[in-house]
Amino acid sequence: MEKGNRANFGSKLGLILATAGSAVGLGNVWRFPYMAGQNGGALFIIVYVVCVLALGIPCIMSEFIIGRHSASNTARAYRKLAGKTPFGLVGYLGVLTGLLVNGYYAVVSGWCFEYIYASAAGQLNGDPQFFADFFNTFEKDPVKPIFWAVTFLIVTHLIIIRGVKDGIEKASKMMMPALFVLLIVLVVASCMLPNAWAGVEYLFKPDFSKVTKELFLGALGQAFFSLSIGMGCLCTFASYFSKETNLTSSAMQIGIIDTVIAILGGLIIFPAAFSVGVSPDSGPSLIFITLPNVFQEAFGGIPVVEYLVALSFYILLSLAALTSLISIHEVSTAFVEEEFNVSRNRSATIVTAVSMVIAVLCSLSLSDLDIICLGGKSLFDWLDSITSQILLPLGGFFTCLFLGWYVPKKIVKDQYTNWGTMPGKYFGVYMFCMKFLCPICILLVFLHQFGVI
Numbered sequence: 001m002e003k004g005n006r007a008n009f010g011s012k013l014g015l016i017l018a019t020a021g022s023a024v025g026l027g028n029v030w031r032f033p034y035m036a037g038q039n040g041g042a043l044f045i046i047v048y049v050v051c052v053l054a055l056g057i058p059c060i061m062s063e064f065i066i067g068r069h070s071a072s073n074t075a076r077a078y079r080k081l082a083g084k085t086p087f088g089l090v091g092y093l094g095v096l097t098g099l100l101v102n103g104y105y106a107v108v109s110g111w112c113f114e115y116i117y118a119s120a121a122g123q124l125n126g127d128p129q130f131f132a133d134f135f136n137t138f139e140k141d142p143v144k145p146i147f148w149a150v151t152f153l154i155v156t157h158l159i160i161i162r163g164v165k166d167g168i169e170k171a172s173k174m175m176m177p178a179l180f181v182l183l184i185v186l187v188v189a190s191c192m193l194p195n196a197w198a199g200v201e202y203l204f205k206p207d208f209s210k211v212t213k214e215l216f217l218g219a220l221g222q223a224f225f226s227l228s229i230g231m232g233c234l235c236t237f238a239s240y241f242s243k244e245t246n247l248t249s250s251a252m253q254i255g256i257i258d259t260v261i262a263i264l265g266g267l268i269i270f271p272a273a274f275s276v277g278v279s280p281d282s283g284p285s286l287i288f289i290t291l292p293n294v295f296q297e298a299f300g301g302i303p304v305v306e307y308l309v310a311l312s313f314y315i316l317l318s319l320a321a322l323t324s325l326i327s328i329h330e331v332s333t334a335f336v337e338e339e340f341n342v343s344r345n346r347s348a349t350i351v352t353a354v355s356m357v358i359a360v361l362c363s364l365s366l367s368d369l370d371i372i373c374l375g376g377k378s379l380f381d382w383l384d385s386i387t388s389q390i391l392l393p394l395g396g397f398f399t400c401l402f403l404g405w406y407v408p409k410k411i412v413k414d415q416y417t418n419w420g421t422m423p424g425k426y427f428g429v430y431m432f433c434m435k436f437l438c439p440i441c442i443l444l445v446f447l448h449q450f451g452v453i
């Protein structure tokens with residue numbers, strides 16, 4: 001292994017928090033609750049947990065194995081193992097996906113900043129129509145969303161340029177505990193509302209009459225998105241792991257932290273929504289239109305509490321988004337730095353600049369100016385669907401095939417067992433997942449999206 005003077009995480013806790021920070025994002029606090037809301041609550045959670053355990057964790061392991069073995073950016077990591085075969089392209093695919101996601105994820109992250117500002121300034125008061133108008137007017141504004149997305153990218157940039165240990169790891173060590181505390185406070189506040197129990201019950205009491213194909217495929221897609229699989233984030237972070245890092249237990253811890261946080265996200269949203277009789281399945285508009293209204297109605301009796309709940313919620317969301325955006329940014333930054341042999345500062349600047357251009361174009365495509373739309377769809381929607389429905393599953397699919405069928409088994413086993421210093425428990429099960437279970441399941445989700453099955 002070539003380690004040279006390459007950066008490393010300084011501690012086990014830092015490594016876990018940074019990698020879990022990549023996984024914990026808008027996907028947990030926003031997408032998971034509304035997916036659960038649309039797919040039968042508790043039933044979705046059960047299927048989701050099975051997907052995380054049987055498919056998600058083995059896929060995290062694969063990216064860890066490729067990243068730590070090669071100790072380089074994602075493109076080079078795949079290239080080193082793939083030689084001249086087309087598998088080498090999978091790493092480049094990850095970097096490209098990362099760059100595109102970086103641009104549009106910054107836009108939604110920027111919205112969170114606007115909502116922190118609006119709730120701090122006490123602007124989030126009104127009837128349900130007010131909240132819909134507030135969001136639509138903001139989204140259609142040609143300047144404000146750009147301002148916030150650019151601000152978000154600058155904050156990310158400032159963390160990234162400080163490096164792996166002093167930037168990413170230190171920031172994660174501060175932000176992840178803060179995020180966890182906010183989550184717990186909000187869960188308690190939400191569960192103390194009148195009729196909150198109905199929401200808790202919906203989340204934990206399965207209704208088996210709701211078993212559908214969509215439920216399984218939705219849960220699998222959500223597991224991949226939420227665990228940041230298929231885009232090189234985990235592979236890049238693993239390239240900073242040390243020889244002693246236990247890959248299996250790290251992958252399990254990250255899967256568990258991510259799932260617990262998603263369920264806690266549900267425990268904020270469901271009890272609050274049920275207590276005011278609102279259905280928590282309104283899709284993407286849930287956190288920016290439905291929730292501010294829910295908070296107002298649920299906690300409006302005591303204005304200070306309503307103020308603090310709304311403010312804490314959007315701070316929570318921004319922290320979650322920031323820890324993910326850092327990891328997405330790092331994929332491209334490490335790539336530019338190592339492939340073009342430039343300083344970290346310069347590579348981060350290039351990535352931030354390109355991401356800003358994408359974010360500006362995405363924001364404009366949603367604005368009133370009605371530009372950069374194709375086939376009736378905004379650039380934002382195009383990037384969202386191309387990355388999450390095509391590029392991420394493709395990356396995950398080929399990674400499984402690569403590891404399961406192509407990479408020499410000795411390399412995989414050495415990484416799995418830390419060069420024979422740990423028992424290789426379940427190695428056979430892991431290889432079975434890589435060779436068959438994971439690629440088949442990803443393929444099914446992929447084909448289903450296009451109506452083939």
Ligand code: PFF
Nearest residue numbers: 023025026027226228231233
């Ligand atoms: N896992 C993040 C979330 O749940 O919001 C999103 C994400 C981050 C997806 C990084 C993909 C990725 F590579």
